[in-house]
Amino acid sequence: MNKYEIVYIFRSTLASEELESKLEKFHSLLTQAAGQISAVEHWGKRQLAYPIDKERNGNYVVAQFETEPGSLPDFERILKLDDQILRYLIVLSAGELPTPPSMRREPDDRRGSGYGPPARASAAASDGGDSDAEDKPDAEGEPESESEVTAEEAPEQEERPPTDVASDAEEPAAPVDEAGEADEAGEAEEAEERSSSDA
Amino acid sequence: MPRLKKVCKLCERQISQVDYKDEHLLSRFITDRGKILPRRATGSCARHQRQIALAIKRGRYLALLPYIRDYH
Numbered sequence: 001m002n003k004y005e006i007v008y009i010f011r012s013t014l015a016s017e018e019l020e021s022k023l024e025k026f027h028s029l030l031t032q033a034a035g036q037i038s039a040v041e042h043w044g045k046r047q048l049a050y051p052i053d054k055e056r057n058g059n060y061v062v063a064q065f066e067t068e069p070g071s072l073p074d075f076e077r078i079l080k081l082d083d084q085i086l087r088y089l090i091v092l093s094a095g096e097l098p099t100p101p102s103m104r105r106e107p108d109d110r111r112g113s114g115y116g117p118p119a120r121a122s123a124a125a126s127d128g129g130d131s132d133a134e135d136k137p138d139a140e141g142e143p144e145s146e147s148e149v150t151a152e153e154a155p156e157q158e159e160r161p162p163t164d165v166a167s168d169a170e171e172p173a174a175p176v177d178e179a180g181e182a183d184e185a186g187e188a189e190e191a192e193e194r195s196s197s198d199a
Numbered sequence: 200m201p202r203l204k205k206v207c208k209l210c211e212r213q214i215s216q217v218d219y220k221d222e223h224l225l226s227r228f229i230t231d232r233g234k235i236l237p238r239r240a241t242g243s244c245a246r247h248q249r250q251i252a253l254a255i256k257r258g259r260y261l262a263l264l265p266y267i268r269d270y271h
Binding site for chain 2: 049050052058
């Protein structure tokens with residue numbers, strides 16, 4: 001028995017009930033051959049990095065299972081015959097999580113079993129389409145965006161007590177401090193980048 | 200000026216196995232055109248560089264990462 005992981009990419013036009021029934025069909029092939037499915041995760045519809053068979057989006061499903069290597073050729077034959085599958089990849093599982101933690105943060109993804117935000121429904125509701133583009137940079141530059149936030153908050157705090165606005169020249173001790181910290185953080189990051197780019 | 204010794208980012212983060220599904224992580228090891236960055240650019244250790252390369256190739260096959268980005 002070996003542990004495997006499979007990623008399916010279904011056509012995004014495939015209805016979710018059909019997708020489920022197909023998954024059930026495929027996985028029953030494995031369980032009939034004394035295999036065991038340990039995890040199934042739905043990533044939902046996401047954009048492909050390049051078009052496959054003229055499709056720009058795909059419906060991703062990741063599953064982990066355990067089976068005898070001998071049962072794989074039959075399994076793969078069925079997958080290859082299914083024209084609703086754009087692509088699939090079976091690899092020996094190296095103990096990866098079905099969904100990497102860094103991807104789990106993106107609220108755009110609709111996941112199946114148990115992980116992340118509770119909600120297919122809420123994700124679907126807030127999923128305007130453009131939310132994807134907005135979310136990614138957020139997840140990307142966390143330290144940077146945090147320092148930006150503090151820098152942005154500082155002027156707001158200045159505004160809140162109206163009496164202080166007049167004595168601007170004397171007062172801004174606290175906001176300057178915050179800005180200074182943000183600067184330091186920025187410099188540290190720059191220094192890191194510099195050291196890594198100096199070859 | 201002495202060269203700064205680069206430390207493998209993945210060793211620092213104690214990642215024992217690079218996950219081909221983690222496009223967020225892998226995107227740091229490709230150029231903006233989608234090419235795999237060499238070790239001299241990223242400072243990766245040999246073991247992790249091999250894992251990164253394999254993971255990127257799998258990620259490309261699954262359309263998580265581009266083979267070529269913005270090619271006209």
